[in-house]
Amino acid sequence: MTTKIKIVFIVIGFIVLSCKDETTKNNNDQVSNQGHPNLILTKAGVEKIKSQLGSIPIFDKTLQTTKEDIDAEIALGIDVPIPKDFSGGYTHARHKRNFLILQKAGALFQILEEEKYAVYVRDMLMAYAKLYPTLPVHPQTRSYARGKIFWQCLNDSNWLVYTAQAYDCIYEWLSEEERHVLENELFIPFANFISEENPQFFNRVHNHSTWGNVAVGMIALVMDHDELLEKALNGLKTDNLKAGMKDNDGGFIKVEGQKVGFLANVDEPFSPDGYYTEGPYYQRYAMYPFLIFAEALHHVKPELKIFEYKEGVLLKSVNALINLSDADGEFFPLNDGQKGMSYYSRELVTAVDIAYHFGGNNPELLSIAKKQDRVLLDDAGLAVALGIKEGKDKPFEKKSINLSDGPNGDQGGVGVLRSEDLELVFKYAGQGLSHGHYDKLSFSLYEDGEEVIQDYGLVRFVNIEQKGGGNYLKENKTWAKQTIAHNTVIQNETSHFEGKYEVGSKHHSELHFYDDINSQVQIVSAKETNAYPGTQMLRTFAIIHDKDFEKPFILDILQVNSDNENQYDLPYYYLGQIMKANFQYTVLPELKPLGNSNGYQHLWKEATGKPSSHNSKFSWLNKGNFYTITTISDAQDDLIMARTGAKDPDFNLRREPSLIIRRHAQNTVFASVIESHGNYNPVSEFAVNTYSSISNLKVIYNDENYTAIQIEDVSKKVKVLLLANKDASKLSEHILKIEDKEYKWTGPYNYKLKSE
């Protein structure tokens, strides 16, 4: 019996393996370049989809809702208004909706074979072909690269990326004459406008340019137009731009010697780990053109092997991006990021489906696709729908991760430490182009998808017209980009690099070490020596899962050494309501701004205190959890309670609190423990474990080579964290004598019972 069963298993195993190989091969099959559609949908893919319809739940559902949407739009009729508004205004919203609809209507025509969709696409494209040649540049003048349909070339490019797909879907259905009109009145002039006529937009390394490159590339592939494709891939040969030019956001337009075009936009901003230097919010935005164009190139120009480009960085980047989201799938708002954006966005549906289909069918991606509950209406979406139908999905387990920044992965990075429900995000990256914030060695903390210690994010209400036309607001520069808006050290009330983009862009922090092998002590350490010339900062975060504590706790050790005595401010932007402080503080009877410039003008000083002992404790309640910061204080420290919202004439800022530790020193260590503990339930009204478990925190050693922190808990157990500040080698052996006790360990850190 046993033998027979084994044989059966082997046979089944063989069949399964064979099938898998077959599938993989199919996915990577080079689709014939004969006939349309061939860009995203392919002739073969459409046939496969049609043969499966009705038996692939998530695909069928997406198709049904798409059909309902598009049918409703068709019933309303075509509206191609004369461009007039900023984002948030009617003409902007209408044209945006138009391109999204066109793309979908094209897909419906292919899948459902109902001519009404082709007619709709044609008629709307013809309306654009009639309008476009009459258009001057957009009447809104704010952009460094004004579009024609929209106020900036960026949105015009969005339009073309989507409509190229629609055009591909009805290409063969159109008459040659119709194609001639569309290409010569609309698509070619359109592509020329966003490229040749706007080199300051097209010839850059920036998410804007990526959209521009891809727009031109997509329509080039549909039209089989080699010249445009070459521009898309490698940029304009000449652009007459001067090095040092800047855009609206203060970003460089031209950097001497920098390559341009789509491939350069893959090379430059992506690190080998797939981290995109602008941060996850913009990575999400750029993901769509990167991946949709990669898919198109894969189909039409398979010889380019685009998915293998730079060791498969485009597919890796999807994994990196998902890892840069919290437990609810919301992206960490590093740099300019609007909170709430998540992997439920349409761009991530594209990214996940394409990464699954072309990246080896990672079953963890299926679980994300399942949450998204919709798929692309194309070959990739079909593959995902089939995977889900067949129950192949596995949970996407987000673990601790360290992502390098920079084209070669040597320009700092972002570390995410995860333990139970806690997620700590540590930023020691490069500047992040024009969307970067000046916040070297800053961090944020999450618990179960809720912000505990926040990064403010951007100051903008994307697409809400009432708020400055939906564009960046001036407080983005005066507040969000300033260092004081972040959880990192500020010297003498001046932002890192004095907030100068030219300077910040030249530098990045350096990883000291990262270690997540030991799930009990996960740790990341990085240094910054350029933010303030003459000052070195070394910050280490450890998330420690210690059975003597209810939950993992965070150790935050920031060593600052300088040539001079300075004022150091270290803010913690906690969210929630203060429960208790163990130090004396006085609330102010009238509120004044904390300072005059560099973001300080936006903080109200609510209260100020002085340490009552060598450990200052500060507790708060947020969303049912208690938190405590225990920090080692100097007697002369100021403990400032502040809140955003000063000098905010249009109420663009949220009113949110901060605890700022202010110290005057030359060389010092800020050492703190952040604990999440207990909970409060307003229904049962039970308050559980409402106090910190730390009874004493001490720096027992600190010099340029070593720092040692001693942690005593309420049960009198004493632990020590030992750090080597210079030697990051995992193999180095260290011996350190502290208060007559000799500590020996190997590697850059050690956490142990003091009595061990």
Add this chain to the structure above:
Amino acid sequence: MTTKIKIVFIVIGFIVLSCKDETTKNNNDQVSNQGHPNLILTKAGVEKIKSQLGSIPIFDKTLQTTKEDIDAEIALGIDVPIPKDFSGGYTHARHKRNFLILQKAGALFQILEEEKYAVYVRDMLMAYAKLYPTLPVHPQTRSYARGKIFWQCLNDSNWLVYTAQAYDCIYEWLSEEERHVLENELFIPFANFISEENPQFFNRVHNHSTWGNVAVGMIALVMDHDELLEKALNGLKTDNLKAGMKDNDGGFIKVEGQKVGFLANVDEPFSPDGYYTEGPYYQRYAMYPFLIFAEALHHVKPELKIFEYKEGVLLKSVNALINLSDADGEFFPLNDGQKGMSYYSRELVTAVDIAYHFGGNNPELLSIAKKQDRVLLDDAGLAVALGIKEGKDKPFEKKSINLSDGPNGDQGGVGVLRSEDLELVFKYAGQGLSHGHYDKLSFSLYEDGEEVIQDYGLVRFVNIEQKGGGNYLKENKTWAKQTIAHNTVIQNETSHFEGKYEVGSKHHSELHFYDDINSQVQIVSAKETNAYPGTQMLRTFAIIHDKDFEKPFILDILQVNSDNENQYDLPYYYLGQIMKANFQYTVLPELKPLGNSNGYQHLWKEATGKPSSHNSKFSWLNKGNFYTITTISDAQDDLIMARTGAKDPDFNLRREPSLIIRRHAQNTVFASVIESHGNYNPVSEFAVNTYSSISNLKVIYNDENYTAIQIEDVSKKVKVLLLANKDASKLSEHILKIEDKEYKWTGPYNYKLKSE
């Protein structure tokens, strides 16, 4: 065929009806008073439960989790510490946990017949019997009626209400000697202490006294002790209390001529509609003793017909309470109410199960029980579990409702207008005893369970020791109880009744009219003439479902007439971020409190503006929805943006915003429309319908008899709301000439197209 089927249906129908009758009869059967348990669990009930175990999912599940809880506690051992702490402290939390566990352990003994539970209950009760005689009054001195186990008699009474049930469950299992010890060392002295020795606690009409009365009553029923039962039902005959005495909260202890005891506590605070004058938060708290004692009386003293008392008010009150919750089941925080408390609380599990079982098996209650996902481990819980198992549940549809206040229903009330996802709560009630706030004619607004315009609630962190021992904080009096903390008019920066409890307690607002018959125009109107002597206020809220608007909108018309010129402040405590105002305002470079007293000292004045036109518009974004207040302005009005948090030395207040309309006038009308419109999705980044649909709002008529408001929308349609200010009769016919147009209507209001 047809005939046959009909007959079958009739037969089945007959069987169903018969069964139902049978069930109803069983429920109301008078259970024999022979033997224990007979209080909550009954001998017959236990038999029925045992016969169904394993086949009643929600009951089985509750039993399982209860068993796990109690087994874990038994494993930990008994801890009966010497009383020391306030609520939030260890000894408080431990004793509280003890009584909750005792009650459950008793039920487990009966249902599972495992002796270990009886042993546990006995041993813990014996520990208390040993401790109790040694106890002085509790060392914490804050209460007007200090307990022995807890810092106040209130919590001692909680203890006895629960332990009486545990005692009943093991009564027959105990030896007579053991019973003798428990009764003479513990229960009788305990009952005497909270009654005879604390008449200022026991002989009142107050939720505290209800607990006291019920505690004594429950243990009296178990012990069959008539003298104690008489005290419980009708109070102490003599108490030597002086009229006018007050408790810690400023509430009256003795009111001359007032009846006391449990029955008086049903008579007084409940209106005939089942509204409890302290408000839903305290009604929830009091619900448990009211209903558990009613159930016990029903079982042991069926001749009292307690569920029929005062026309069945106890059962009606459950319905009233559920209707005073938002879409998520959270109670509106009228008066002193802690936000977040909901019908998921243990008290409401009791209330819903008892109301279902003894109140005619309303299937809508089953849907609430289903959400609660647990039941009482008794006859009532069994009935609910069976009802759910049999699929009898129907959605609890919360409609608009008007609940009278006062023992006879003639002391004002609370109206809730509901339309689609919007819920407007209008308070025109009596003072609400010592937990009442001074906010006549105030309101709050909810959308889909989220606060839009909030009532602040109480200033207290119940059971969180760090915050004043979990007790009321001083800002409850200086802020939450003051009129400026609410969405109603404040005259000359003085609270209603000058914030004097003696005065406020004598008065109540008066309903003018309420009408929810027409789902298109639901309306409530009430007047207040005592809050400020010499000033009459009439406020009308209408929620109008008009097809020309995306969602229902709210009309808020507040007429104020006075003998003198005054300053009137009308705040709107909106939640969310300001999007846009159509008036000029200036943010202040430094913040000062808005005033010096009566709550004004707790508001920071952030900005001040003046109307730019006769309509001031103010928009904000909250949880993805846009809102706009359009208000008719006088040119001289001040429009003040304020925020809570000034003079708050312990950060006890939340920092939340308000728009305050300030007007100097003698007679005036504040007329505003509040719209919810559109939405913003941070994932799609689409902003939909971000602007108000009101283009012009005008008072076209106003005198003592009539007020007329004209509403023009952006599509130029003009509607008129006509109000009769004196004549509330539904039959009265009105004729009013406004600007040469004659309006005729019947009843106190009319809403129509102007051109009609």
